[in-house]
Amino acid sequence: xxxxxxxxxxxxxxxxxxxxxxxxxxxxxxxxxxxxxxxxxxxxxxxxxxxxxxxxxxxxxxxxxxxxxxxxxxxxxxxxxxxxxxxxxxxxxxxxxxxxxxxxxxxxxxxxxxxxxxxxxxxxxxxxxxxxxxxxxxxxxxxxxxxxxxxxxxxxxxxxxxxxxxxxxxxxxxxxxxxxxxxxxxxxxxxxxxxxxxxxxxxxxxxxxxxxxxxxxxxxxxxxxxxxxxxxxxxxxxxxxxxxxxxxxxxxxxxxxxxxxxxx
Ligand SMILES: [Zn+2]
Ligand SMILES: [Zn+2]
Numbered sequence: 001x002x003x004x005x006x007x008x009x010x011x012x013x014x015x016x017x018x019x020x021x022x023x024x025x026x027x028x029x030x031x032x033x034x035x036x037x038x039x040x041x042x043x044x045x046x047x048x049x050x051x052x053x054x055x056x057x058x059x060x061x062x063x064x065x066x067x068x069x070x071x072x073x074x075x076x077x078x079x080x081x082x083x084x085x086x087x088x089x090x091x092x093x094x095x096x097x098x099x100x101x102x103x104x105x106x107x108x109x110x111x112x113x114x115x116x117x118x119x120x121x122x123x124x125x126x127x128x129x130x131x132x133x134x135x136x137x138x139x140x141x142x143x144x145x146x147x148x149x150x151x152x153x154x155x156x157x158x159x160x161x162x163x164x165x166x167x168x169x170x171x172x173x174x175x176x177x178x179x180x181x182x183x184x185x186x187x188x189x190x191x192x193x194x195x196x197x198x199x200x201x202x203x204x205x206x207x208x209x210x211x212x213x214x215x216x217x218x219x220x221x222x223x224x225x226x227x228x229x230x231x232x233x234x235x236x237x238x239x240x241x242x243x244x245x246x247x248x249x250x251x252x253x254x255x256x257x258x259x260x261x262x263x264x
Pocket of ligand 2: 015
């Protein structure tokens with residue numbers, strides 16, 4: 001029971017996931033203010049002082065807003081690929097050289113008892129990537145901010161015991177909503193975000209007969225609702241023969257409060 005995680009915050013307003021093993025503690029993105037992230041940490045009874053670093057997926061502000069502040073305050077190493085470093089450098093502010101680390105797409109890095117594998121996603125950023133985390137035969141996969149779930153992503157995340165998985169928008173809410181056409185086109189495009197239905201369809205191909213916990217993440221504030229996302233993914237998976245509630249458990253995430261710290 002040594003791989004644990006909490007989705008500290010998730011949604012278009014800011015994203016951050018905390019992952020820990022017995023010996024390692026990391027943040028994946030810090031897309032809220034440093035203060036808000038500290039508040040989230042308080043709620044799960046963890047001190048950010050104990051962090052070993054921050055992995056950055058891409059340079060969009062809902063993923064990096066608090067990265068510079070937290071890295072300076074707690075003297076944390078930051079891991080990102082070269083192109084993301086270039087794209088986010090200005091927004092982070094002053095980061096000393098000994099806190100800058102490269103983590104390229106497709107690389108596997110080992111941090112004591114934690115193995116981390118990165119993989120590319122299709123999104124309108126410099127070189128966006130997400131991660132799987134491995135410890136003691138347990139596996140956590142985090143995938144958000146992708147226009148579609150490629151065969152490669154399905155392959156890499158297969159076999160995970162827990163997923164933080166994008167379920168960004170309801171197609172009808174987005175189509176009929178107030179967003180200008182170019183923004184709608186961006187979200188619906190190949191480098192945008194995954195809809196509720198597409199999340200369900202992708203998960204149906206990724207999940208096996210083994211039990212899995214799925215945390216629906218990065219919900220749009222304007223074009224989605226927790227219940228709607230859950231219901232749509234639920235129905236889609238059920239139509240594909242999955243037993244929801246027993247074999248597959250679906251969980252919410254929240255833009256402002258963390259999910260409980262649980263074992264993978
Ligand atoms: Zn993004
Ligand atoms: Zn995002």
